[in-house]
Amino acid sequence: MTSIARTLTISLSVAAAAIFLVFLSIVIWLDMTREREQAFCQAAAAILNRATVVDPGRELTIRATDGIRELKSNSPNLWYVVSYDNLTSEFGRELRPSLPFSLPYAGPTGFSVLNTLDQKSTFCLAVVRRGPSELVMMIGGAEVRLGQIARSFVLRNLFSIFLLAIAFASTVATGAFLSARFVARSIERVTKLALAIEPTAPQASISLDEVPLELKPLARALNRAFQEIDDYIRRQRRFLSNAAHQLRTPLTLLRAKIEDVTEPALKVELVRDVRRLSSLVSAMLDLARLQNHAIEKRPVDLAVVTRDVLADFSPSALDAGIELSLEQVEEGTPVVHGVEAAIRSALANLVGNALVHAHGAGRVVANLSRGSVSICDDGAGISPSCERIEPFQTGDPSKEGYGLGLSIVQEIMAAHGGTLIITSTPGRGTTTTLRFPEASEATPGESGSGNIEAM
Incomplete structure (x- = not known):
């Protein structure tokens, strides 16, 4: 049999992990539904940022990472422009609408969702610090899957999620420890109540007022077992006492009849046997009295x-x-x-x-x-x-x-x-x-x- 405390700890840990993952999924979903375009922008910008390799003053390269390939495969109208100082890399130029500003862009860092010059569509503008300068990314027509959005959210908030997970795990571990201690002490208390019952007085029972609600069925079962044992012992003692009393009368009659035996050797043997039987009956009565009375x-x-x-x-x-x-x-x-x-x-x-x-x-x-x-x-x-x-x-x-x-x-x-x-x-x-x-x-x-x- 496994330990109750261990089973409780494992169960709480699994339940806590599931609750934490569900909670994190809900937060990601709320973030995405509240500012859907902002979430898409940040996810697409994170994919493009990880794929961008900057060689200051010489070259700007967009690597064909799994994220870029998946983004291009899911977004038939995808276009993007990436610039770093005087370096620029562009994809889907023929799909790019007129922008409301000239390139290269020189603005504050952050994420923004802007309208195109014709006001018919929007695009994502992301400016992030990369070395001594800023990396500017403009993305339009991006179709980002939920998995990519979740991955981007986790990577952006990795430190905060880590701290939250540590706090949550600590709370669960403390709760599991206290719960295990409570269960162990409750069982120990019931055990002490059971051990306090005198072996010579099994009619006593465990007080249910001192037993936790979850252990009351066990205490009731123990009380019932004690009662059945006591009833059995009482029946056995009653039988022993009655048998000893019933045997005394025929032994007395037998002792009287032995006096009529004329053969000395046989009489001595019969007297010895009757004495032994009388001793046995007296012993049975002594045992019955001793067990039935304090x-x-x-x-x-x-x-x-x-x-x-x-x-x-x-x-x-x-x-x-x-x-x-x-x-x-x-x-x-x-x-x-x-x-x-x-x-x-x-x-x-x-x-x-x-x-x-x-x-x-x-x-x-x-x-x-x-x-x-x-x-x-x-x-x-x-x-x-x-x-x-x-x-x-x-x-x-x-x-x-x-x-x-x-x-x-x-x-x-x-x-x-x-x-x-x-x-x-x-x-x-x-x-x-x-x-x-x-x-x-x-x-x-x-x-x-x-x-x-x-x-």
Whole structure:
């Protein structure tokens, strides 16, 4: 696609050139119609003047130029007399009527249209300065074409036309530049209005009051697209929330029926599967709540939340033969601002993932520091090929899992202005860190947005 500013500049330049040529043609035509005989006189005199070669004191020659040949071809009654001091050259003497003065003529310089002595016709008298003396030209019966008149007009007024063209071109160039800047700034203003719309609130729209008239159709189209996107997102969120709520009832009934299973091994397996499904449903509900409501932040003690989450997972860790422990790296109370339920959900997802997916892990440790909490395991680690966290992706492509939890954690941390950082070394374990804004400001060089960094 070409640049709008470039297209506008080229279009204005072409239009300006056409307007200038039309304007010049109109001026030539008005000059010719207002004083037709004077225009013919000046054109014929200019042709004859260019063809005249003067050798002072010796010879006066009229060269057979294209203009002279065309003038003679178009003027069957053409006659002219050219004199310079005592030198004279004449053409069509038999056609020349009696003149009202004797030759050689000695008068002021300029162009005049005079009557012949018998008052039956007119002729052109042109006196121009040529060297130390004047060149006198008398022309009659000349038929000059429009092209010759235009050429003569341009040559006579070449300097004035050049100055006018420069002024006109400067005006057009300035107008094109200002127009291009106006278009660019108008588009930039609409772009800023579009970028100001929060991604989490696409129901917002571009204010048409601040949009130029020419860009209003584009702004209306963008507003319509934003509205359709918002409607689609709302439908998807509503479906997700309804599906999660509908799944809770059959899961509760299923959990009650599992109690009647008499075979211990089968009962343990069914309980584990139901727990995973319940975790998935809870994660879906957390995501729906987080996307549909703005969070209200309050001080949250990470130490208290972490101890509660580890206590909740202690039975599961004991069944899996994994040791759960809590370590506080820095002194003081690790307090952050956020929603306690959401932070608890995010931390529970990380601990649950470590217990379920950290294959070969014997120990899971929660490390507390100012503004962050990390869950570390000594399991098999995550494959370096997994570079992004996607819903339902567990970090192990060879296995089918319930990876929606990490996507939920990302959403929760994004809502809190924090980051989810995952570092992993195959064979040595994985560390997942919830870093809240307080820690991000303290260490701006370290960042993460859910990407997996293999170490």
